[in-house]
Each structure stands twice: as C-alpha cells, then as structure tokens.
Amino acid sequence: MQAIKITDLTYIYSKKTPSEKVALAGVNLSINEGEFVTVVGHTGSGKSTLVQHLNGLIKAQTGVVEICGIPTSNKKNLKQLRFDVGMVFQYPEYQLFEDTVAKDVAFGPKNMKLSKEEIDKRVRRAMDLVGLPYETFAERSPFELSGGEKRRAAIAGVIAMEPKILVLDEPFAGLDPIGVKEITELVLKLKREICPTVVMVTHNMDSACELADRIVALCDGKIVADGSPKEVFGDRNLIKEIGLDVPFVARVVDRLEEEGISLDKTILTIDELTSALEEYKKLKGGDGNV
Amino acid sequence: MFKDVSFGQYYPANSPIHRMDARVKLIITLMFVVGIFFIKSYFGFMLTAALLITIVLVAKLPIGSVLKSVRGVLFIVAFTALINLFLGGENGSEILWSWKKLVITVSSVHTTIKMVLRLVLLITGASLLSLTTTPVALADGVESLLSPLRLIKVPVRDIAMIMSIALRFIPTLFEETHKIIAAQKSRGAAFDTGGPLQRAKALLPVLIPLFVNSFRRADELAFAMDSRCYNATDNRTKMKVAKIGLADCISSLVMSGYFVVIMLDRYFWCGLVDTLMFGGLV
Amino acid sequence: MSYIVLKGVNYSYSLGEGRSLKALKNLSFSVEKGSFVALVGMNGSGKSTLSKLLNGLFLPTNKSGQVIVDGINTKEVDAGNLKDGDGKEITAFDVRKKVGIVFQNPDNQTVATIVEDDVAFGPENIGLPREEIVDRVYSALESVGMMEYAERPVSKLSGGQKQRVAIAGVLAMRPDVIVFDESTAMLDPLGRREIMSIAKDLNDQGITVIMVTHNMDEAALADRIIVLEKGQIVLDGTPKEVFSHDVTVYGLTLPPATETANRLVEKGFAFDTTITNEDELVEGVCKQLR
Numbered sequence: 001m002q003a004i005k006i007t008d009l010t011y012i013y014s015k016k017t018p019s020e021k022v023a024l025a026g027v028n029l030s031i032n033e034g035e036f037v038t039v040v041g042h043t044g045s046g047k048s049t050l051v052q053h054l055n056g057l058i059k060a061q062t063g064v065v066e067i068c069g070i071p072t073s074n075k076k077n078l079k080q081l082r083f084d085v086g087m088v089f090q091y092p093e094y095q096l097f098e099d100t101v102a103k104d105v106a107f108g109p110k111n112m113k114l115s116k117e118e119i120d121k122r123v124r125r126a127m128d129l130v131g132l133p134y135e136t137f138a139e140r141s142p143f144e145l146s147g148g149e150k151r152r153a154a155i156a157g158v159i160a161m162e163p164k165i166l167v168l169d170e171p172f173a174g175l176d177p178i179g180v181k182e183i184t185e186l187v188l189k190l191k192r193e194i195c196p197t198v199v200m201v202t203h204n205m206d207s208a209c210e211l212a213d214r215i216v217a218l219c220d221g222k223i224v225a226d227g228s229p230k231e232v233f234g235d236r237n238l239i240k241e242i243g244l245d246v247p248f249v250a251r252v253v254d255r256l257e258e259e260g261i262s263l264d265k266t267i268l269t270i271d272e273l274t275s276a277l278e279e280y281k282k283l284k285g286g287d288g289n290v
Numbered sequence: 291m292f293k294d295v296s297f298g299q300y301y302p303a304n305s306p307i308h309r310m311d312a313r314v315k316l317i318i319t320l321m322f323v324v325g326i327f328f329i330k331s332y333f334g335f336m337l338t339a340a341l342l343i344t345i346v347l348v349a350k351l352p353i354g355s356v357l358k359s360v361r362g363v364l365f366i367v368a369f370t371a372l373i374n375l376f377l378g379g380e381n382g383s384e385i386l387w388s389w390k391k392l393v394i395t396v397s398s399v400h401t402t403i404k405m406v407l408r409l410v411l412l413i414t415g416a417s418l419l420s421l422t423t424t425p426v427a428l429a430d431g432v433e434s435l436l437s438p439l440r441l442i443k444v445p446v447r448d449i450a451m452i453m454s455i456a457l458r459f460i461p462t463l464f465e466e467t468h469k470i471i472a473a474q475k476s477r478g479a480a481f482d483t484g485g486p487l488q489r490a491k492a493l494l495p496v497l498i499p500l501f502v503n504s505f506r507r508a509d510e511l512a513f514a515m516d517s518r519c520y521n522a523t524d525n526r527t528k529m530k531v532a533k534i535g536l537a538d539c540i541s542s543l544v545m546s547g548y549f550v551v552i553m554l555d556r557y558f559w560c561g562l563v564d565t566l567m568f569g570g571l572v
Numbered sequence: 573m574s575y576i577v578l579k580g581v582n583y584s585y586s587l588g589e590g591r592s593l594k595a596l597k598n599l600s601f602s603v604e605k606g607s608f609v610a611l612v613g614m615n616g617s618g619k620s621t622l623s624k625l626l627n628g629l630f631l632p633t634n635k636s637g638q639v640i641v642d643g644i645n646t647k648e649v650d651a652g653n654l655k656d657g658d659g660k661e662i663t664a665f666d667v668r669k670k671v672g673i674v675f676q677n678p679d680n681q682t683v684a685t686i687v688e689d690d691v692a693f694g695p696e697n698i699g700l701p702r703e704e705i706v707d708r709v710y711s712a713l714e715s716v717g718m719m720e721y722a723e724r725p726v727s728k729l730s731g732g733q734k735q736r737v738a739i740a741g742v743l744a745m746r747p748d749v750i751v752f753d754e755s756t757a758m759l760d761p762l763g764r765r766e767i768m769s770i771a772k773d774l775n776d777q778g779i780t781v782i783m784v785t786h787n788m789d790e791a792a793l794a795d796r797i798i799v800l801e802k803g804q805i806v807l808d809g810t811p812k813e814v815f816s817h818d819v820t821v822y823g824l825t826l827p828p829a830t831e832t833a834n835r836l837v838e839k840g841f842a843f844d845t846t847i848t849n850e851d852e853l854v855e856g857v858c859k860q861l862r
Binding site: 299300302424425426451454455457458461462507510511513514515516517518519520521525526527528529530531 | 624627629665668669672673675676677679680681682683684685686688689692693694695696697698699700701702705706709723724725726727738741742745
C-alpha cells in the first residue's frame, strides 16, 4: 500500500513578490508502507519544504499530497493527519515545554483526546522505547536532562502519538558520536515497533547509506535521483553535479581507481570495501605467482 | 508566513538618505509622527504622500519592501476603519446607509478615509527610518540624543546596546517562533479554536520553549560578548562616526518646510486648499 | 614555546544547596605557540568548560589551579594586581585579546545586525582609533572571504557564513590563539569544510588553533589531539598516537580511514603506521596491491 503519494507538487515562497523563490518544482514521489526513505540535497534544495507538506504544515499550492490514500487538502482530516504523520524537527529538544517529561510526552496523545488510561499507556511505552524508563524519568524536568536525553524525550513526544509514518529532519545534528549511534539504533527500533514507514532528511551521507532502503535526492526543488543507495551513489557524476558529498567509502573507491585498482563502484560500506580489497589481494597474489 | 515579516528590517542601499546622520533621521521622524496628527485636510495627506514617495525614490527602496511593513498592520488598519465608518460620523451629517443602529454618514466616510491615510502614512514614514538606518546607527543615534541623561546616571550606553541587540534578534526569534509553532502543531496543538482563555493557554507550548531558548541564547551571547571585551565605558570607540552632512541640512530644511505648511493648512487656511482643489466634493 | 599553560586546574559548577558538579579535575597541560590542537571527548567530558578557562571567562575553582596565557595568570588579572612594563594594569581584556573564542551556535554570537558592524564590535570595545578599526574589520572579512557581505544583514546568511563572520569578529582582535568551541557542530557539510579550511589557513599564518570537536575527521587534521573523559585527560598525542588506541572506550569513534585500515589488518593487510586519513589509506592500500 502507498503510504505517501505526491503528484506534481510545486511550491513557491513569497509568490508574486520580488523575493519569490521556487522551493519545489513539480515533485512526483510515491513511498510504500514499510519503506525507509532518506531525502538528501544541499541546503536550500527544498527538502524541508517537501517534508512539511507531509503533515499539512504547508498546504499544497499546486499538486496533490496523499497520505494513506487521503489528500492532505481534506480539511476535516487535518488533525488526524498530524497524528498519522509524526514529525521530528531539527533540534526537537528546543520544543520541550512541560515541567515533567511524562507530561511533555503526553501532549500529543492529549491533543488526540484519548482516554486517560490510553494516554498513560502510550506515554509509558514511548518513554521506554526511547530509552528513558518511565520509572526513572517520568517526574523529572525535561530541562534538567542531558543533551542526548532531551532529544530522546522530544522524540518520545512524537512517538506517543503512534504515527503510521515517521518523518525526521536531521535527527543527528549536533550530537556526539555516541549520540549519533544511539539515535541511529533508536530510529531503526521505532521503524520495527511503531511506524513502519520512515522518511528522514539528512546531510550525513554515511548515515543515509547506512539506514535507508531508498534515497531521494533533491536539487533546486526537483527530484534528480531516486533509488537504492547503491544506484544513487553509484552515479558519481550526478552526485557531484547536484552538490552532494560522496560518502567516505565511495571516495576511497574512486581514489583507488585513479591508482589503477578498480573495484565495484557501488561499494558503500566499510565491510564491503574491506572484503573487496581482500578479494582483490587474493587475485593479485595469484597473478603474482605466475 | 513569519519569514515574510520584514517590518523594521534594514534595506541596504547606497543613497543620501542611507548616509544621513541617524540623529537627524530620528528627529525628523519624530517631527513627522507629530505632524501627521495635525493633518486634517486631504491636501495635507497628499503632501505627506508626495514627501514619502520622494524619500522612497531618493533612498532607492523597492516599493514592495516599504508596503510590506503596512501589510503587517493591515488588520489594525481595517479594524480602525470599520469602527470609524460606523461610529465616526458627526450628528446631522447626511446618512448614506443604515441598518438598525449602524449608520454610515458622509462625514464618517471622510473620517474613515482620513484615518486610514493617517495610519498608512504614519507606518510607512516610520518604517522608512528603520529601512534606511542600520540598527547600530540607530542605537548610536539614540545613545547620542539621550546622552544628556548620563548626567543623572542613566546608563545610556547600555540602553543603546540593549536596543541594538533587540533589533538584531527580531528575525532570529521570529524564525524560532515559527519553528516551535510548526513542531507543536505537528503534535496536534490547535491555536485557532476555543475561547480567548483556551487560545491563550494554547500559546504556552510556544511561549515556554521560546523563553527558555531565549535565556539560553542570552547566556551564550553574554559569553561571546565578554570574550570580545564588551564594556560600556568611555573607552569604547566607534567605527562609524556620524557627521552632519549636506543631505542632513537639506532634509532638515525640507522637513521644517513641510511642518510649517501642515500647521498653516491646519490653523490658517482651514481646509481652503481642499476646497480649491476638490471643489464641492469635500 | 608554551603559550598557554594549565597547572592543576579544577573547575566545579555550583548546583545550589551546597552541591556541585566537578567538570574538570586536576588538569595540567600546555599548548605550544603556532600549534593546531584538537580537543575531543563526548558530551559532558568538560571540553566546553575548558575552552572558557583559556581566555579567563572562567577561572579555576581550586586555589592552586592556574591558567597562564602568554605569561599572564588569569586569576591575578581578575584580582587586578598585575602591571605591565609601563606600570599600566594588565586586565582581563589583555587575555581576551590574545585568546579569541568562536562558539557553537551561529545565531548566538553576533551582536549587530550588519556584518561589518558586528566585526567592529571587538575593536570598538578595546577603544582602537577609527582608522585602525576600519582596517582590521576589512582585513578580517577578507581573511574569511566575506568581504562582499560586509553591508548585508547577518540574519540573511547561511550557518557557515554566520560562523565566518564570527571568526572575522575574533580575528579583528588580532589574537594569537583562536579556540573553536564546537564551531562546526551545527553546520552542514559544506559549512564544516569552509570553517575547517579557514582554521587551517589561519594556523598556517601562525595563529595557534584549538579545535573542540566531535568530528574525528576534523580532529585528525590537527598536530595534536587531547582526549578528555570526565574532566580528565586520558590521551594526548599526535593523531597517529591517539588513533592507535581504541578511543571508543571514551565514547568516541575512529576516523573512517582508521576504522577501514583496522579491518584490513584483520584480513591480512599490514600498514607501516597508524592510518588517520584518506590519503594515507589509499597510499597504504596501493603499496600492498601493486
């Protein structure tokens, strides 16, 4: 089933003024339930505008956005849309506001007008999922948590709505290596247990390759590449043309090729690279003996 | 969109108006603001509009960015206009339209048109100051004009610094407010339903993080300022030293002339020019 | 020659009610003039506290702890009992002129709305004559490549550009040392690269650079890496020395090049030295496969 279907979406900021700026220019995109899609593109390519269409924060000017078959222009469904598409913004910890973590996490479910028992159940589940056990953290002030804990508390606030689709905008920004690792694992866990469909925006190409089944690259408001990480990053010319970073492993592959060592261009992980080099060495060793 | 809010934002250009001394611009703006409340005739408004258009042209400002500041207060203008339209009439004026207790008369139409002209011109005129003057120059101007107050121990330099920082952070805070609203909306927050009390309560999830973040920003800014040796003593110097130039003299003269004409029109000519120009219409 | 010397420095934050948090414990090290030092460690390891001690924003909280910058003890400056050769009092400003800090958040360190006004802030504070300020402002903007933005509003710049303005603001003070306190953490990859290349250029011109960072690729560019954990130095040496240890126990990651080389060693490759960057990796691999 299609979780997200975007047809001919165009969005222009400050329309008909001198500062007019085309953010999206005829975007077509379908995402199936269960997919993990990463949206990449340099700053100003339209990524944020695109994802804010998914829960109706931005209304489509021209074109249609459908979530689980229902157009986002359907006003009656707007509230439900917000609950179906969980949106985790960049630096979500800056939006915490309640005096206890539990209350903050309960904000979404309360807005859903759920029963008290259901709210309580969801808050516990969300907090446990993100690794802030309810027993220890429920009554603590979100402002006293560490940076990484704050971010997880904020994510719990979105997860507690139990959305069908999770959208994350730069979830790793500003974290230390441990934090990046923790959030990476958390996102995978949330995909398994709560929201089968995940859309993530990131600048970090290594994370993009590591996590996603599919990469959608935006440039000047248009989709310029769409496919598996191997397909997208395999096309180096395109990647450079649209101003994206070539992931570390791919860079090494290119450099080795310049030195006369040709490996498969679609190698993207350190595991693949080291195995390919091991293989290459064996073959070469064989030649050497002749 | 909050990003479009450009009221009071400096528009860089190379013009005599931009180069004018901020102190002169502050005083002129003050004269303008006072003057506009003395205007009662259409002639006065036309003269003011002509003056403003001249300034906009000389300052090379795009009309769009000037009108944007009016757009920001359009609601207030519309609201005032409505009130005046129904309640602003004089007794005995010819009735144009009425429904139950609501009455529109010829005089209320005139009052309304004048009110709208006054507000729009006032806002446009005031925004010309901030559009053509950098916040630092503005703060320096205020500091210089207020400097006599230092004799009675008013911390004028600190006040000027606070003003300059406040202006600097307006766009940052707008952007942040916008982000927080988007995030809370994504969690199902509604800002436009319920009674006034409910609406006020609905703003808490926006205001609390905004305040918390502002304190954090203030903290970091204080470190950054300290590390760059901030002090409010007399040892401070300035990169841009304001000097009274030709443009300042000319504009002071023009402005004084304008002020005199406004006063003459109000107290001596008593609408005579309007009658001459528009005949029986007024 | 040592430019900054720390001797037995403790720093504790007061948490109220007589409780306190020890951020730095008995820290001693010195920084050579003209060096490029990376300060790494996970969040909460004391890195940012340390950077604020380097220009006297913070003072050691223990009696015996000292921070000496170019011969000036930051504590004595604060007490006001230091005089220079001419009998003029040496103040905290003299230390801050020598050691400038570029902070993390691009939005929270500019004071003025317009770029050139902001860069002038420091020189104005120390009471330089007008011509000198103009001269410094434009040469600083030139060094960071922001000359054409001199009259633009800071709020319209990208994150990387804002940080470049912040660097110019520090440069206008003509410091001997610049501390980058996680100045790249909030930037996109392009912004990061810009800041790193400016830092490298400034170091080449003789300015001592202290780079606080989470990014191991950035740290690998330094001449020396100091690893902090829980307020103490756990490793201190060249990138090669530091990355020959398993830094993951301190909550860090290895640079991807080092990681790859380590995996290759497991698969029968052998490298002469510890690999810390892409160039060394490619060269090392080529040697063994040709």
